[in-house]
Amino acid sequence: MGRSPCCEKAHTNKGAWTKDEDQRLVDYIRLHGEGCWRSLPKAAGLLRCGKSCRLRWINYLRPDLKRGNFTEDEDELIIKLHSLLGNKWSLIAGRLPGRTDNEIKNYWNTHIKRKLISRGIDPQTHRPSNETAANTTTNRIITALTELDFRNAPKSNFMKTPSSLEFKHNEFQFKPNADSLEEPNCTASSGMTTDEEQQQQQLHRKQYDNPSDGEELNLELSIGISSAVSSRVLSANSAESKPKLENNNFQFLEQAMVAKAVCLCWQLGFGRSEICRNCQNSNGFYRFCRPLDS
DNA sequence: AAGATCACCAACCGCAAGACG
DNA sequence: ACGTCTTGCGGTTGGTGATCT
Structure with a gap:
């Protein structure tokens, strides 16, 4: 049987888009908005398949695209995100406004790979080329997680579940406020003075309230893990069933996240609004404070 | 000057997941 | 519950311009 083709290939153009086709597509989307890619070509008078239209729009015609060279900051951000996400x-791309997945993929393959290799780093494992990846990969990811919180990403990028992980913006991270910062006395102090803490809290509150403030890219993201995954990984971690190290970063990520996710506060039964400072990262945002619910 | 090789990137393809009837 | 449709993703290809020999 097989699937029916996405379009009648015999009557569609292929290859490079002409200016006229671009214009038709842009005009149509301006009038009717994105979506319904299957019927769009016909409606817009294009001899293209819907897939092709979608790709052309997303990768090239969208008005919010940032054309031009990648900056050094973007390079480093891509490397960091790749080390975490594969x-x-x-x-x-969701973390790089104005950049598309295709663009980043191409850029990775043509520039960053070489850049990492020239630094003596394996672009797949992000480890020194002469080292074996086996034993320390999990630690590497834990480190990456510690350094990299997810925040400010468009919600749409995180509500969709990639594989088994949930990247739910705002769900597991909350606005720091006076109430929520009260410690349940279950951990060591942050070591900051009250004034410093207040300043940081104000800064974080401002960042949260105005996520678009500031020009610099913000690496703050919150990563959560689905309860199904967490229970599965927990059970996998228990007994002798230690998962084998594989190239799939997500597997490591799951383990790493679970390792991080087991917050003593939750185990002791504190609610979300009573998060300890142990669960607060260096920037003051909260991570992993989520019960590994059943 | 011309052919060979390289680098880049737009576009294609197949697959998977989610939506929907 | 199942099949079909639609959309989105990631890997790969192929065209084109730049550089090398």
């Missing part, structure tokens, strides 16, 4: 180009 080849999840759409997720990476």
Whole structure:
């Protein structure tokens, strides 16, 4: 049987788009908006398949695209995100406003790979080329997670579940406020003075309230993990069933996240609004404070 | 000057997941 | 519950311009 083709290939153009086709597509989307790619070509008078239209729009014609060279900051951000997410180009693209997954993928393959190799780093494992990846990969990811919180990403990028992980913006991270910062006395102090803490809290509150403030890219993201996954990984971690190290970063990620996710506060039964400072990262945002619910 | 090779990137393809009837 | 449709993703290809020999 097989699937029916996405379009009648015999009557569609292929290859490079002409200016006229671009214009038709842009005009149509301006009038009717995105969506319904299957019927769009016909409606817009294009001899293209819907897939092709969608790709052309997303990768080239969208008005919010940032054309031009990648900056050094973007380079480093891509490397960092890749070390964490692997080849999840759409997720990476979600952290780079104006860049598409295709663009980042191409850029990775043509520039960054070489750049990393020249630094003596394996672009797949993000480890020194002469080292074996086996034993320390999990630690590497835990480190990456510690350094990299997810925040400010468009919600749409995180509500969709990539594989088994949930990247739910705002769900597991909350606005720091006076109430929520009260410690349940279950951890060591942050070591900051009250004034410093207040300043940080104000800064975080401002960042949260105005996520678009500031020009610089913000690496703050919150990563959560689905309860199904967490229970599965927990059970996998228990007994002798230690998962084998594989190239799939997500597997490591799951383990790493679970390792991080087991917050003593939750185990002791504190609610979300009573998060301890142990669960607060260096920037003051909260991570992993989510019960590994059943 | 011409052919060979390289680098880049737009576009294609197949697959998977989610939506929907 | 199942099949079909639609959309989105990631890997790959192929055209084109730049550089090298």
